[in-house]
Amino acid sequence: MLNVSASPHIHSGESTRRIMLDVLIALSPALIAAIFNYGFRALLVTAVCVISAVFFEWGFNKLCKKPCTIGDLSAAVTGTILAFNLPVSIPLWQAAFGSLVAIVVVKGLFGGLGKNFANPAITGRIAMFLSFSNTMSDWTYKPLLSADVISSATPLAMIQAGEKVRILDLLLGMHGGCIGETCILALLLGFAYLLRRRVITWHTPVVYIGTVFVLSLIFGHNPILQILSGGLFLSAIFMATDYVTTPTTAWGKVIFGLGCGLLTILIRLFGSYSEGVSFAVLFMNILTPYISKWTETKPFGGMKA
C-alpha cells in the first residue's frame, strides 16, 4: 500500500518540543546563577514549579479527556519561567498554587497551548502577587557560598530610596530579587542562544529594553540602572517573546516591545509598585490581537479588494 498525501512530503524537522527544549536550555544559565546567588532553594522552588506545572497539565488533560500534551515541554517552560519570577523564600505550596493558576486557569481553560490570550507564567505570578503580597516581596536569601542569611531590598526599591547600587552586582545578580531575573549576564547568554537557534527574533527584547533606556533618560533617571534592575531582561527575553501571546510579524513585535517599555517605565516611575514588567507584558498581551490586526503582512502582488 502506498501512502497518498498532499505535498510537501518532507519536513524541516522543527518541532514544538524542540523549540521548548531550546527555551529550557536558554533558561539554564540563569538557573545556575540563581543557585550561586540564592542557594539550593532556588533549584528546589524551580523544581516544585516545573513538576507541579507538568502535573497540572497532565491532570487537566486527563480530566477533560484530551490527549496528553506534557511531551511538548511547554508546561515545563511555564513552570520554569514562573519560578524565575518568584522570591527564593516563597513557601512551596504557594509556588505550586502559581502553577495551578498558570496551567489550569490561564492555559487549560482557554483551550490549551496556543489558545491562551495571556502569558500563563506572568498571570500566575500576578495572581500570587495579589494573593500573597507578603511572601512575594520577602527578599531574604542565603547565597550558596555564604553562611549568612541576607535580607535586602531589591535594587529598584533601593534606587527609589536613593541608595547606591553597583553595576557589577546587577550584572552578576548579587542582590535581592526574583530567582531568575537578577543575573543579567546569564540571561544574555540565553538570549544569544535563542537568537542563534532562531527561536526568537531580536525585535521585542531590543525594542523593549531600548524603550526603557530612552524613557529613563527622558525622565531623568539613570538608564543603565533602570534596565539592569528588576525583571526587565527576563521579561523582555523570555516572556515578551512568548509566541502565543505576542504578535507574529516583525512590526507587531516592535510595537509590542514599545508598549511594554512605556508601561514598565510608567509603573516604575509613577506607580505605587516598584516593578512593573509583569503588568506591562500582561497588558500588552491583551492588546496583541489588535496589534496583530494592524501589522498584517502585505501580500506580494496583492491588489486592494
Added chain:
Amino acid sequence: MKKLHGVHVPHNKNTANMKPVRLPLPASVTIPMSMGIGAPAKPVVKPGDAVKVGQMIAEAGGFVSANIHSGVSGTVKKIGEMMGAMGRSMQTVEITVDGLQEVSEDLHAPEIHSLEDLLKAVKDSGVVGLGGAGFPTMVKLSVKDIEQVRYICVNGAECEPFITSDTRTMLDRTDDMMTAARLLVQFFKPEKMIFGIEKNKPDCIKVMKDAIQNEPLMEVQALPSMYPQGGEKVLIYHTTGGIVPEGKLPLDAGVLVLNVTTLAVIGQYIKTGMPLVEKVVTVNGSAVKEPKNVIVPIGMLMKDVFEAAGGFKEEPGKILYGGPMMGVSVPDMEQPVLKTTNAILAFNKKDSVLPEPSACIRCGKCVQHCPLHLMACAVERAYEKGDMERLDELKINLCMECGCCSFGCPAHRPLVQTNKLAKAQLMAWKKAKEAAK
C-alpha cells in the same frame, strides 16, 4: 533589492553528475491525452494502427491544448481510460512496443523565417511548460503585442530537492537551448533574456555563461540557493524586479517565463523535426537502489521505469511525480511518465509518513517563510471558521502552494493543504456572489 523569503531544503542532488542513460523499452506504453493544463487532446489513431517514433497520435483538443506524439514504434493496442494521479479520469492511447524504434518519415526540420513560423514550430513540437503546470507553450507565446515582452526569463532554478533533469538539460542540451533562445530573442525582441540558475549548480552557471558569451542581450543570473527560486513569481522578481499583479499573468509584468527543458525541446524540434516524445527523468529516493537520470518515452509506466532503472532496495511507502516539496503522490505504480514529469521518486516506509499535527503555537514561522508574505496561520483560522471575507482579505488566492509554510511548521500542521482547500472554497464563494448579482 530585498530577496523574497523561502526555506532551506535538503538538496539531495546526488544525481547531478550522472549523465542520463537510455532505459530498455517496456512492452507497452500508456499515453494519457491530458498531460497539463487545458483541453485533452483527441486521438487520431485507432486500435491496430502502426505508429512510428515522432508520429502524431493525438491532436490538440482546443486552443489551450497540445498535440501528442509517440515516443515508440509499434501498434496501437487500444484507446483506453485511466484514473490520473490528480484524481481525474483521462483517455489514453496504449501502444504495444515493437522495439524497432523506426522514426516517422514525416518528420522534417521546419524553416523559421518569422514569428508565425516559430509559433507553428512550437505548436507542432507538442511542447508544454515542462517546469510543472504543463501550460501549452504555444499559447504562452501567442502574445498579442510583442512590445509587451520586455524580458524573457529562462527558468533553470530547479529548486526542488532530488530533481536534476533540468541540470542535465543545461549541461547536455546547451546547443538545443541556445537554438531556441536565439530565435526567441530574434522574434520577440526583448530588452533582455535572463537565465536564472540557483547557486548550488555552479557547473550549469558556467556552461550557460560560456554559451551566451557572444549574445549581447542574454545574461545568466545566479539565484540564491533557497527554495522556491523556481516559483514563477519569485523568479520574475529576483531576475527582473517585476511583480506579477494579483490575478494577472507574468506578461503583465512584461515577462515571458520558459523552463530550460521547454527551450531545449523547442530547439531540438527546430533542428531535427523531432517533437516532444521522451523525457529525462530523475529516479531517486530512499527506496531506490540505484539513483540515476534516465531517458524514457512518454507513457512508460512508473513500474517499468523503476524496474528497468534497477529496482528498489526497500519496499516503497510513497511514490511521487516530481520533487518532495510540490510533487504529487500516486496510489499505485500504473502511472505513466507524462510530458511534465521530471522525476519519479520512491521513499521507504519510514520517509513516507510525516509526524502528526499538534496545536498551532503561533510562532509565525509560516509567515516568515512565505515568499509571497501570506499568513498561513491566519488563513487556517479563517478557513476553520468558514470566514470567506477574511480569506479574501488574506489573499489566499495568491498562494502558489510551494509548501514552505508546511515544511517549516513546528506543529506539523498541513498548512498548504488548508491553503488549497481555502483557495477552492473562496473561488466558489466569489463565483456564487457574482452569480447572485
